[in-house]
Amino acid sequence: xxxxxxxxxxxxxxxxxxxxxxxxxxxxxxxxxxxxxxxxxxxxxxxxxxxxxxxxxxxxxxxxxxxxxxxxxxxxxxxxxxxxxxxxxxxxxxxxxxxxxxxxxxxxxxxxxx
Amino acid sequence: xxxxxxxxxxxxxxxxxxxxxxxxxxxxxxxxxxxxxxxxxxxxxxxxxxxxxxxxxxxxxxxxxxxxxxxxxxxxxxxxxxxxxxxxxxxxxxxxxxxxxxxxxxxxxxxxx
Numbered sequence: 349x350x351x352x353x354x355x356x357x358x359x360x361x362x363x364x365x366x367x368x369x370x371x372x373x374x375x376x377x378x379x380x381x382x383x384x385x386x387x388x389x390x391x392x393x394x395x396x397x398x399x400x401x402x403x404x405x406x407x408x409x410x411x412x413x414x415x416x417x418x419x420x421x422x423x424x425x426x427x428x429x430x431x432x433x434x435x436x437x438x439x440x441x442x443x444x445x446x447x448x449x450x451x452x453x454x455x456x457x458x459x460x461x462x
Numbered sequence: 463x464x465x466x467x468x469x470x471x472x473x474x475x476x477x478x479x480x481x482x483x484x485x486x487x488x489x490x491x492x493x494x495x496x497x498x499x500x501x502x503x504x505x506x507x508x509x510x511x512x513x514x515x516x517x518x519x520x521x522x523x524x525x526x527x528x529x530x531x532x533x534x535x536x537x538x539x540x541x542x543x544x545x546x547x548x549x550x551x552x553x554x555x556x557x558x559x560x561x562x563x564x565x566x567x568x569x570x571x572x573x574x575x
Contacts, residue, residue: 382564384566389471389472389553389569389571390568390569391468391555391566391567391568391569392506392555392557392566393566394563394564397563438505438506446511447494447511447513447519448494448559449496449508449511450496450506450508450557450564451508452505452506453505454504454505455503455504455505
């Protein structure tokens with residue numbers, strides 16, 4: 349079965365420190381991977397995606413993610429966290445078996461303290 | 463970029479009534495719209511796939527007679543929660559697929575009292 353795992357319910361970092369939000373996936377074939385951010389009672393905002401090409405993907409708001417095929421991971425990173433980065437982050441993979449819907453991880457709450 | 467307008471943003475309704483949620487793709491044609499449901503502090507769960515001009519495809523465990531989906535045009539998909547009950551209270555989000563990728567609506571917070 350295709351799935352996405354976000355092992356951490358919450359990540360706490362101090363402002364200015366680097367942050368990492370972890371994601372691993374399980375799919376058949378080559379994965380299409382995505383990261384989204386959600387603020388309270390809002391829809392999802394696209395951060396970045398990996399389809400093919402360079403393993404290091406750069407996205408919006410200074411975020412980046414590294415695709416690691418051997419470890420089946422796609423961790424989200426940012427060199428210097430901002431308080432405004434505090435939100436809920438979702439990793440997702442495209443479901444190749446169906447009409448292309450996204451399968452989401454459970455989400456990781458990022459809390460950046462000043 | 464692509465925009466999906468979702469309305470209403472929030473709605474409170476009485477048990478037994480029906481609520482319609484609309485998602486409009488403003489600058490692209492969405493032949494496919496996915497409808498998700500999100501419980502508090504949980505992930506997004508796919509409810510159904512809506513295709514323009516055809517019947518929606520529902521995920522296992524989702525009652526098609528309760529969650530009516532209509533995709534009558536390339537720019538409008540609607541989800542109607544019929545005979546709503548408190549357990550239907552949730553956050554509902556649609557997403558359209560375009561050349562820009564997946565574009566999400568802003569979500570609808572439904573509270574059934």
